[in-house]
Amino acid sequence: MFDNQPITQEEIERLRSRIGIDLRIVQHHTIASQDNITWFCNSFGDDNPLWLDANHTANSRYGCLLAPPAFFFSVVIPSGNLAGGLPGVHSFLGGNDWHFYKPIRLNTKIRATAKLIDVSEKKSSYSGRSVIQSVEVIYRDEYDELLAIAKGWSIRVEREAARNSNKYASIPNPVYTQEQIKNIEDIAVKRAPRGRKLLYWDDLKVGDEVWPLAKGPLAREDMEVYLAATGNALSTYYKVKYFRRHPAFFYFDTGTNSMEPVSMVNLYDHAAQEVGIPRAYDVGSQRICWLEHMLTNWIGDDGFLQSINVRLILPNLFGDTQWCRGKIVRLYEHQDQPLVEINVWCENQRGEHTAEGLATVRLLSRKVNKNSQTGEVAHSLLS
């Protein structure tokens, strides 16, 4: 059984007292080495040659491999959990708001700092009283230049209330016809990144759709790989160390006869049922990786993802499939930069949106010399 603690005013205040303090974080990756990039791309299914093929990138505007924007998740996931607090109270990633300032070039050393920025209370239909805690993580390179800023928030809910709410109890087991599986797999197998082919801002119009991705049906192996690639699977020696400091994060799992972290909810149905969810569910940040994967696939080598703000609405359960989609809502120029605003979302086989967000990408325009539009990257290449 998971530890079940109520949300108390005292614990909320204790958490609030950490607002503004630099949090002690453990980075998983510290460098965007080729191996680190490859392993991380494998963990969410991205095979864009811009991240993986040095021959491909030799002739790109960058002249070297890049890490995908999602790589920052393998440095540290911007989740409210970084601030800890409320032991024995469950935590779900609620969403992320990312701003990217520079592409991550091969072998960039990355240093992250994090602060708790907000703690607020909310009533939830799922579990009654809940707390939303938000952190801000800043990623810099070794020259202290800003690479990205991410705000991340987590929703803390009482496990017993969650179990008793029955909000998710009626989610049916996924059933697909052979044909549906084939359709999903056809999209998954055939979708290739745009690569060097240019996507011009001038050729787009509001309402145009982004090339979709199909991710699923979700299996335990997807979670295993992602947990390992983000450094969220502790071997016993480190588990015991962590257990001594944070006992409420662990429980004795009678299914496996071992002491395991509550992240077992991402691997086994019986653990997810402890919080009222009928089947094991995903690590939410992987879905944000997928939406970024969709966008970088579509914009090609010469586009740049500037920002993405994603709200995770429903859990993605084992056996569920997510179609990652996007639709252009606005085309505009800002400081001579041709920008595209895109509604993005993940939609499961029941037609539910499990994540929704808004992204901004920078593209090339036919009107202007293409080197002038590439921001700091082109300028540094030209100078």
Added chain:
Amino acid sequence: MVLQQSKITEEGLRELRSRIGSYYEFKYGNKEVTVDSIREFAEGMGDPNPLWHDEEYAKQTHFGKIIAPPAYLYTVIYATGMRVGGLPGVGSFHSGNSWEFYQPVKVGDLITGTYRCQDVVEKESQFGGRHINVYAEIKYYNQRDEPVATAIGWSIRAERGTSQRKGKYSEVKVQQNSAADLESIYRAIENVVIRGKEPRYWEDVSVGEELPPVVKGPFGPFEAIAWKTGWHVPLWGMGMANELRLRELLKHPAFSFRDASGAIQTAEAVHVDDKAAKSIAVPSGYDFGAQRNAWMSQVVTNWMGDAGFLKSMEASYRRFNVFGDTQYIKGKVTKKYILKAEHLVDLEIWSENQRQEVTAPGLATVKLPVKQ
């Protein structure tokens, strides 16, 4: 949720034998040795030795920088017989390794290697049914083309079905651990002894001396997944998510299986999925052979200290380490001698579970420093 179960046929065996002498490519594997790749591997195997983690500490050793634990080489080329392939739909169990190490792997090195199918041998089986051992020889080199290590890795190929599996594996009881059991295991884990910078002099070692044990357990899913943190083997879809795994598995269908929803996974699921494990007649998820090898080398590196060098080791993985089991890795000095001006010590090393069954016997030879 059952893995494909094929028979070992004469034709399949002939085809497998024809692979002897062939070289196989490892498209993936760690190339550049970085502080991240070493730290992540050491964390994944649960080895806190500062020599693998702490740059300041390592600077003061004679290496001058962080070095990798010996088992790190598994992340470059996976030293088992599995890569040879053949006999689709027949189980593959990593069952042993022998290693010779020539020099340490350091941060900044570029390690590559070759993998060759060395032999295919039919054996008497403990599993029941036919049982084929596939041997591979792996040679590792650094960026100066100097040999770093040679490994022989072997895997048992045995039919997956339960009917063929006789004897000892069906007798394995699932261990029930009490709170008191856990506390004593955790204490033992915390009491790990690492010799570190204090040299272990050859003169001070005596035959019969026991090595401080390394304790791992109770084994559970996160211990299995942790191993993958540093050890990436994206072979046939392993270590890959989503469409990347799917694409690989459509090419290697006998290595795949689907659950009720249609989700596709690799046969590697046997390590964390009771249903998949039971379909090959193992009671629950279990560890990786290479992981056990890493743990067995840890008992040696802990004991020999920074000035010692592990020259060779071998280990056979004879019994499964299933969920709930605890391994006590032990060692004993069996011989002390001088050969070609090197001061050497032979060790017997073994992994033993809470039922006092030896799950993996092994040997190691260590070179130690001498007093001036």
